[in-house]
Amino acid sequence: MQSSILWRRLLGVDHTIIEDVDLDDQAGVLVCRVRPAKRARGRCGICRRRCPGYDAGGGRRRWRGLDLGTMKVFLEAEAPRVSCRVHGVVVASVPWARHGAGHTYEFDAQIAWLVTQCSKSAASELMRIAWRSVGSIIERYWNDLSKEQDRFAGLRRIGIDEISYKRGHKYLMVVVDHDTGRLVWAAPGRDRETLDGFFSRLAASGQAAGQDRLAMISHVTADGARFIHAAVKRHCPQAVICADPFHVVKWAGEALDTLRRQVFDHAVMQALGYSGFGGLDTLRRQVFDHAPGRRRTDQAGRRHRATGDAQAIKRARYSLWKNPEDLTENQRVKLAWIQTSHPSLFRGYLLKEALRTVFKVDPAEAPAALEAWIGWARRCRLPPFVELQRKICTYKHSILAAIEHGLSNGRIESVNTKIRLITRIAFGFHGPEPLIALAMLNLAGHKPRLPGRD
Structure with missing residues (x-):
């Protein structure tokens, strides 16, 4: 085998002529001087069209290649500029690396595979590159891969949700395909404009494929965020919106906890000898001082702790x-005590469980069961549940649609959990773009492969 063919195989390059190989033994670096083959020369670095030459550029430059054993490998070549009629004066393309990149295709591919298997820090140490460079490579690799894949093809049933990825109210909007479980799209933000960006991308991909992909969306699952429902109704009026059952039952749990805190505060008031109060806020101002570092005291300045009924x-x-079905024996005893001592709180517990039962009945019986629950909550004289039934009435059609079609945000929550794990493993993204690229590499169904493997 000729030495030039051997070096091309070792370096993982095509359409490349090996001019010379120089070993810097002191620095432990192998420098391969190369040039593009005739057919690969004189092309725009962005669109790859053949263009007339402009000048010699900034001289020779280097690209990092895959290591050979313990030695770093660099490819060195001229970097002339060409005049593209579309992109203007740009550096000519090279067949071994992406435009503007400082690493070869094979190097990028190996980094992309490594970050789907281990942490960014491990990939950085193994490949001997800067920690920040790993994020740039991930983003660059995914941008190229996404151009080759039609992520929006075949979308029928989707789930939409948001996830916090950083402190300071930093959120990502994510869209997941219910039929495949793939992460389809993600973007920073949590508002209607962000979601409009997804539907615009979906419509543009349909025009390229000769399809109306907005009209192909039949079901959308989401929580109770109003901007999600508004965006779906605006862009996909034919789609059935399904409210996530977990979030609906969670609303009931929050209403029950609000009621429990009110009962607790009333028990504390009675223990301190208050015969009446002008509302919950007045009670808290009179009985408790919630300033950091201060004790909770009564009117006489004595320290108070919850005792008796309040503690229970x-x-x-x-x-x-x-x-x-998950209660322990001790917890069952506490519920029995609440039933006899605080019937209003126990009534709120029954309302919460009744709403949970609505999602378990036969779909044909669900409308009547939900109407019965709404009527009970409306007459219960428990302010948190009276307010909850108004919210349930607003989303009644979406709740019944979720029961009828058996859809929930379970797949989306699973994807969100994996994104949180990716965030912890990657540890310290300075922006959302590398995180989104890494999440797409892991969860979009197009995981990278190691160079040289079929």
């Missing part, structure tokens, strides 16, 4: 939250 209510939080 405080400790019954998980007995009220948990599903009946």
